Structure formats: structure tokens, C-alpha cells
Amino acid sequence: MREYFQYDPTGDYLNPQLLGLHLVDGNYFPVAANTLPDSTVSLPSEVLGLELRLEAGKLRFYDLARNQTLLTHEEEAAARQAAEEKGQRLAAKLRELNIDPDSL
Structure with a gap:
């Protein structure tokens, strides 16, 4: 897998609730998270061509090309x-x- 994402909807097991890893030369490295002005946490997925966003505790997929949340x-x-x-x-x-x- 070139990318690996984990999401904990309750926040009981992961901190932060949304984590991403990407594969580089056989090793996984963290995907850099961005925090948007509205406090939404965003992680880009090169494989999907989308952003995974944590909006008010809910996982959403965002299409940058269309500028819209799926x-x-x-x-x-x-x-x-x-x-x-x-x-x-x-x-x-x-x-x-x-x-x-x-x-x-």
C-alpha cells in the first residue's frame, strides 16, 4: 500500500483522531496534516486525489479539483x-x- 490512513471516530484510541502514512523507499512516513482556518484537519491523499478532512469530529472526503466535499x-x-x-x-x-x- 502506498498510503495508509487511520481514523478513530470516538477519539478513544488515536490522538489525533486522523492519521496518515505514505510509503517511501519501503518505509512509512507520516502524512503532514494541515489545519484549515476553521480548525478542520486535512490530510492529502495522492492515491485518491482527495483530501481526508476531519470536520467537527467526522471524516469527510474533499475534492480539491472540484472544490467540494463529497x-x-x-x-x-x-x-x-x-x-x-x-x-x-x-x-x-x-x-x-x-x-x-x-x-x-
């Missing part, structure tokens, strides 16, 4: 559900206007 499974499911509900409302409104949404 959604958790729960957030993605909620966003998909909201989009489906919006689509259904829009289709119903089109039908009220005598427009067949399937013909568009």
Missing part, C-alpha cells in the same frame, strides 16, 4: 430522493398544463 452515502441518497420528488412535482405541473412530460 457527499456521504446518506447525503447522496437524500439528494437523489429530493431530485426524484422535484421531478415528480414538475411532471405533475406539466400535466396540469396539458403537457405530456414523456413527450419532451
